[in-house]
Structure formats: structure tokens, C-alpha cells
Amino acid sequence: MPKVDELRRMIAGAENIVAFTGAGISTESGIPDFRSPGGIWTKYKPIEFGDFLASAEARRESWRRKFATHETLQQATPNAGHRALARLVEQGKMTAVITQNIDGLHRASGVPDDKVIELHGNTTYAACLDCRRRYELDWVRKIFAVDERLPVCTVCGGHIKTATISFGQSMPEAEMERAHAVTLAADLFIVLGSSLVVYPAAGFPIMAKRNGSRLIIVNRDPTDQDDMADLVINAEIGATMSRAVGVN
Ligand SMILES: [Zn+2]
Numbered sequence: 001m002p003k004v005d006e007l008r009r010m011i012a013g014a015e016n017i018v019a020f021t022g023a024g025i026s027t028e029s030g031i032p033d034f035r036s037p038g039g040i041w042t043k044y045k046p047i048e049f050g051d052f053l054a055s056a057e058a059r060r061e062s063w064r065r066k067f068a069t070h071e072t073l074q075q076a077t078p079n080a081g082h083r084a085l086a087r088l089v090e091q092g093k094m095t096a097v098i099t100q101n102i103d104g105l106h107r108a109s110g111v112p113d114d115k116v117i118e119l120h121g122n123t124t125y126a127a128c129l130d131c132r133r134r135y136e137l138d139w140v141r142k143i144f145a146v147d148e149r150l151p152v153c154t155v156c157g158g159h160i161k162t163a164t165i166s167f168g169q170s171m172p173e174a175e176m177e178r179a180h181a182v183t184l185a186a187d188l189f190i191v192l193g194s195s196l197v198v199y200p201a202a203g204f205p206i207m208a209k210r211n212g213s214r215l216i217i218v219n220r221d222p223t224d225q226d227d228m229a230d231l232v233i234n235a236e237i238g239a240t241m242s243r244a245v246g247v248n
Helices: 002-013 023-027 049-054 056-075 080-090 137-144 173-185 203-210 237-245
Strands: 017-021 094-099 116-118 121-128 160-164 188-192 214-218 231-233
Touching: 002 214, 002 231, 002 237, 017 023, 017 080, 017 173, 017 203, 049 056, 056 121, 056 137, 056 160, 080 094, 080 237, 094 173, 116 173, 121 137, 173 203, 188 203, 203 214, 214 237
Parallel strands: 017 094, 017 188, 094 116, 188 214, 214 231
Antiparallel strands: 121 160
16 A cells, blocks of 8 residues: 555654544544434534524433433544554654544543644533533433433533534634644644535644645545645545554
8 A cells, every 4th residue: 555655654754743633533433424424413403502592492402412422422432543643642743633523532542631622622521601610411411311401500500511612603712722833833734534624624734734734634535625635545544544653
């Protein structure tokens, strides 16, 4: 596989690698891509953030959906793709993993919290929308199990929501700033499993390339940014990255 050899050479020659991951890296862990045909977002209309705030029924519906898919997510474990990135972080070659995923699998694979930038938040826990206090899902589930009662913050009374960024909700400022900073410092930017259609997240590979970084795209299907990339590999991420990095 000459393309994997090229990937290995480019990784070896880089000093400041940034990964940018999307749903494709987690489908190999059994987490469905919500946007793909048959995915949950094609069956249900997404709940807009404004509706969540305005309507108790929308909040109940969002918790119903959350707990309907919760088991799948809880059982998912990191795959070879996640482990390859964790190895590169451990070696000091990879400075950050920017992710569109909300499944927490990069942290679960051993990437330290301060090296993971979750642009769309995290669905493995909840938080108060007003004071940001963290709440665990088991606590929410116990409350919701009784006549679908809605959880409210025990400190300030605010609405509690999974710690994700919903449609219509503004992007998290601190994460966006960190993602900018690491992107501008990268000499190699690797996109893994993102079709690069959701902005502003999809702007980071363009920013890296314009700033002089090399760009690699590993994805099952072609993307709109393939023309800009120095290397494009349309293959499974786990198999490709484990060969390139030497992990199982
Ligand atoms: Zn609160």
C-alpha cells in the first residue's frame, strides 16, 4: 500500500501534527453516523436549541432520544483509529485532536483532556445551561424515569441538557479559540472520518492548508476538500492508521 507508506513518511517528518476527526472514526466503534442515510437525524427532525429552551415537551423529547441511544454509546470502546492518535499524542508528535464527535472516545482512548478539543460538545454527561455545573446521566435518568420529570439545576434552577452543541446553539468560544491556535501551529493536519460539510468546523483544514501546513484526508468517501489535500486515502481509518503508526 504505497499511500500508507506515504502517510507514514509524512507523519515521521512532521513535528506538530493536529488531527481533525468526524463521525467516520467512530462508526468503526459501532456508533452510527447520525447524518448518514438511515441515521437518527434522517428519521427525526433535530431539536433546535431555541425549542429546547422554550418548550418542556421539546426538552422531554430530547431526553427520550438521548436515553433511547444511550446504551449503544455506553458500550462503544475506542478502536484502532483512536488508539493510533493516542499513540501519536503520547509520543509528543500530535499536539491536539480536534473533534466533531460527541462520544468521548478520544478521551477514553487515553488522550489527555487538555489535548482533546470537542467542537460539538460531549454527550456522555450533562450540564446546567446557566451555571455550567456538570451532572451525570445516571442522575438525570433516575429523575426522568419518574413520569418524565425534567431535571433542573440544584444550584441555580437552570435547564439541564447534555453537554453537546445543538442546532441553533452558538459554538463554544474557548474550544473554537483553542482549535484556531493549534491549527495555526500545525505542520501536518490530518482529517479522519469527516465529510467536511459542517461549518464552521470544516473551516479548520482550509485554515491549516492556507497557513502552510500539509493536509491529509483519510475518509471512506471523497470530500469537497480533496483537491486541496497533499494526500487523500479513501479507506478504513482503523486499518490505515494502525499500519501507519504501528499500533493494533
Ligand atoms: Zn445551574
